Structures are given as structure tokens and as C-alpha cells.
Amino acid sequence: xxxxxxxxxxxxxxxxxxxxxxxxxxxxxxxxxxxxxxxxxxxxxxxxxxxxxxxxxxxxxxxxxxxxxxxxxxxxxxxxxxxxxxxxxxxxxxxxxxxxxxxxxxxxxxxxxxxxxxxxxxxxxxxxxxxxxxxxxxxxxxxxxxxxxxxxxxxxxxxxxxxxxxxxxxxxxxxxxxxxxxxxxxxxxxxxxxxxxxxxxxxxxxxxxxxxxxxxxxxxxxxxxxxxxxxxxxxxxxxxxxxxxxxxxxxxxxxxxxxxxxxxxxxxxxxxxxxxxxxxxxxxxxxxxxx
Numbered sequence: 288x289x290x291x292x293x294x295x296x297x298x299x300x301x302x303x304x305x306x307x308x309x310x311x312x313x314x315x316x317x318x319x320x321x322x323x324x325x326x327x328x329x330x331x332x333x334x335x336x337x338x339x340x341x342x343x344x345x346x347x348x349x350x351x352x353x354x355x356x357x358x359x360x361x362x363x364x365x366x367x368x369x370x371x372x373x374x375x376x377x378x379x380x381x382x383x384x385x386x387x388x389x390x391x392x393x394x395x396x397x398x399x400x401x402x403x404x405x406x407x408x409x410x411x412x413x414x415x416x417x418x419x420x421x422x423x424x425x426x427x428x429x430x431x432x433x434x435x436x437x438x439x440x441x442x443x444x445x446x447x448x449x450x451x452x453x454x455x456x457x458x459x460x461x462x463x464x465x466x467x468x469x470x471x472x473x474x475x476x477x478x479x480x481x482x483x484x485x486x487x488x489x490x491x492x493x494x495x496x497x498x499x500x501x502x503x504x505x506x507x508x509x510x511x512x513x514x515x516x517x518x519x520x521x522x523x524x525x526x527x528x529x530x531x532x533x534x535x536x537x538x539x540x541x542x543x544x545x546x547x548x549x550x551x552x553x554x555x556x557x558x559x560x561x562x563x564x565x566x567x568x569x570x571x572x573x574x575x576x577x578x
Contacts, residue, residue: 298378301385304371305352307392308573312361315369315392322351324375329354337368351377361394398441398570402427410439410555421564428566431558438467438476440555445572450554451522451535456563457515460484464512464563466523468532469552474498476552479534480505480559481521481541483512492532492544504532504544511536518566524573527551 302319310316315336327333328347334356336342344357361367371388375381400409402420407413407429417435420427429439456462463482470476474497482489491505512519522535533543556565 298376299382300376301382302374302376303384304388304390306573307369307390308571309361309392309395309397310355310571311396312363312394313358315356315358316348316353317356317369317371317390318353319374320352322377323347323354324377324381325351327373327375330373331356333371333373335370337370338362338365340367363394363396366391366393393572395443395445395572397572398443398568400429400568401566402429407439409441411442412437412439415439423564423566426566428564429556429568430564431556431562433562434560436473438470438555438557440467440470440553441568441570442553443570444551444553445525445570446527446551447525447573448554448570449522449524449573450570451520452556452568453518453566454481454512454521454563455514455516455518456483456512456558456561458561460510461489461561462512462515462563463489463559463561464521464565465557465559466521466534467553467555467557468523468525469546469549470555471550471552477532477546477549478557479521479523479532479542481511481519481534481536482559483510483515485510491542492534492546494546503546505542511541518564525549526573 302321302323305320306318308316325347329345331342331345334342341359342356346355368389368391374384415437417433421430454464460483465478465480467478477494479492487507491502493502524533530546530549534541
């Protein structure tokens, strides 16, 4: 009778760093490409940061891939290098990260607004008749109360980032909410639209270039905002190295594109010819490590 033979493939590669996120000026998150050993990941002596920044504490997250370093205060917009040693994976015979692995990040304080202060002073413009902060079910939200071309912008030009918000849009199936990115001026910007419609005008990534609108990615077969009274989490990630933009709805990927001529710009929120609510808006700069 024929006999089968089996070969055991063992993991012989040490962990590598996939991303570095500047959470705030005293926290940095490293994400590895595989689960890492808790003891070595949480040993602060295994990390050093340039320019005299001290690593004070470390905490491995529940996903076992990500480690948050708490540091002394960094300088906004300063670029830092993290040198990493001795981090092991969870293989039966553990593998160790390459000695003196180095990754870089720029210190940026993450943007977050839940509008509980009752204003939108962090935005530009900070006052406009079409926008207001309202009470909504015991919570405060930003509300665009009428059809307007006025976008609200965050005055931060991040090259590689994740941008998310909780949104809802009342009214007919034309309801929608938009995340703006790459904003240069009113005639040149991009936006990701999440809509209750299923035709080709909605649900996708759009470009306004020289005042002309075109759709560069998306789909026409399935509406996203199918209800008018529930908040949904919408998000985009922008990688300025690969020029890749991806959009997510309630945590699921929905559409994306490679925008070869993407050159950065501001981010913001808007609703296309409709009213909408926005809450818990977060913008975090990323440093993606392309190996």
C-alpha cells in the first residue's frame, strides 16, 4: 500500500514591525507581524528611542501583536527612531527579532472630537450656519442641518493615517455621510461617500480636480446607510507610500483605490446634498513599515 509522508514546517523567522502609530506625545504603538511573547514585549529595556526619549512602561495588547510604549514627552512633529531588541515570537522554539531593528515615526498628537464641549472649535471654520453641535439621545453630536457646500476641516496634513467617525443620516434613501481627505482647496480634494443609495453616484471614492467631479472607486450594487436612526462607524486609511486608500463600514472593507497622484492635504467631514450627524471623530497618523 502507498504510504504518506508528512513534513513539519517550523517557524524560523523572528517578528518584524508592521506599523508604528503615534497615539499622542507620550504614547507610541508598535504592531508586529505575528503574536509576540509577553515577557520580552513588556520589557522596557528592549526598546530605546532617539533624542533622549525614555520608555517608561510597556503593555502588550490583547491581540498579542501590538505593544504600547509610554514615554517621556515627545516634541510635536519631531521624527524619532525606535531601536528594538530581544523581542521573541510565540513559536514552539521562539525566534527573536533581528538585532537593533529600527523604525521611525513622527510625533503627532492624535485628533479626537466627541463634541461634548458643545462646540466644534477644533475645526475650520469653527462657526457656520449649516453646522451645529446638538443633543442627540443624551449625547452631543456634530450636525449638518441643511444642504451646504461648506465642509468642516481638521487643520492637520497627515501623509499616512486612519480617519474614522460614527455617522448617521436621516431622511430618504439619498442619506449619506462623507469623509474628506487630500483637501487642497474647494476645487481639489477627495472624499469617501457612505450612502443609502445603490446607484453609481454613491458609495465610493470621489475626486474633485480642477472643480470637476469623478468617481474613482466604489460599487453600485448595495446601499450602506440602510437606516436613518442608527450610528455606523465609517473609516478610511490612506498610505502615502503606496498611494492606497481603503474604506470601511462598521469594520468591514467596502471599497478602495490606488491614487497614483495623491499628494496629501487636509481631512474633514461633509454630507452631499443631505443632513447628517457625526460623532467620535478620530484622526491618527500612522507610520507603515514596508519590508
